[in-house]
Amino acid sequence: MADYPILFSGFRHVVKGPSFEAVITANGRTLISEEDGEWWCSGVEPGGIIVEGEGPSGAFEKFGAAFRHALEDIAEGAKTFAVFETEVCALFNTDPNDARRWEAALGHFQKGAEIPEQFRNLPRKVWNESDIEVEVRPLEKLEKAPMEAAVREERSLPLAA
Numbered sequence: 001m002a003d004y005p006i007l008f009s010g011f012r013h014v015v016k017g018p019s020f021e022a023v024i025t026a027n028g029r030t031l032i033s034e035e036d037g038e039w040w041c042s043g044v045e046p047g048g049i050i051v052e053g054e055g056p057s058g059a060f061e062k063f064g065a066a067f068r069h070a071l072e073d074i075a076e077g078a079k080t081f082a083v084f085e086t087e088v089c090a091l092f093n094t095d096p097n098d099a100r101r102w103e104a105a106l107g108h109f110q111k112g113a114e115i116p117e118q119f120r121n122l123p124r125k126v127w128n129e130s131d132i133e134v135e136v137r138p139l140e141k142l143e144k145a146p147m148e149a150a151v152r153e154e155r156s157l158p159l160a161a
Contacts, residue, residue, distance in 0.1 A: 003105035004032040004116075006041075006060065007125055009154050013068050014139065015075035017084055021139035024071055024088060027131050030063055031102050032056045032119075043067070044102050045132050047095025056118045060155060085136040092134040106158050127158040 009027040028045035034056075041059035043049040049066045053059030070091060078084035106127075109115065 002034045002116075003101050003108075004056070004119055005102045005105040005109070005158055006030045006032050006122075006155055007127060007131075007158060008060075009125075009131070011064070011067070013071055015071050015084075017075040017078050017081070019079065020075075020081040020084065022075065022081060022084060022136055023139055024134065024136050026067075026092065026134040028092070028134070029099075029102055029132065030060065031098050031105065032059060042098045042101075043095065044098045045094050045134075046070070046092045047098060048091070081138055088134060088136050094132075109158075122155055125158065 007027070007029055011026040011028070012023065014021065014023050026046075028043070031042045031044060033040045033042065038052055039055050039059040040050060040052050041056075041063035043063065046067060049063060049070065051059060051062040051066050053062040071088065074087045074091065075084055078087060
């Protein structure tokens with residue numbers, strides 16, 4: 001089995017709950033793995049989301065869809081914005097097993113392992129634990145705020161990789 005540490009940033013999703021609308025923005029980590037010719041994407045933040053897809057990109061795309069679906073499920077069942085926010089923050093907790101695998105995969109590349117072709121076109125980013133975050137805001141607050149610069153969802157490899 002081969003593991004590849006991936007960072008994602010600029011994730012944004014709008015959901016509608018019974019009494020609120022909210023926008024979620026997130027930066028986190030995933031672990032892309034190849035096992036017996038199958039590609040998997042496991043969330044480190046958010047932990048607990050594991051999907052299989054066609055190639056690394058397909059697995060990551062399915063991860064994003066599963067994350068969005070989980071947020072929509074939480075919104076559907078949350079009676080208030082406060083409950084929704086609490087549950088999203090709980091979902092975004094770090095999966096300790098995948099975090100250890102992510103760190104080990106990063107260490108593998110820090111020691112000079114070759115980056116496979118499927119990952120060579122990804123930008124490299126300096127990874128800092130403080131960059132991992134999820135923000136949940138009521139939609140009306142976003143509407144009253146000045147328009148933010150367009151955020152583009154991005155995948156990258158930690159700079160050491």
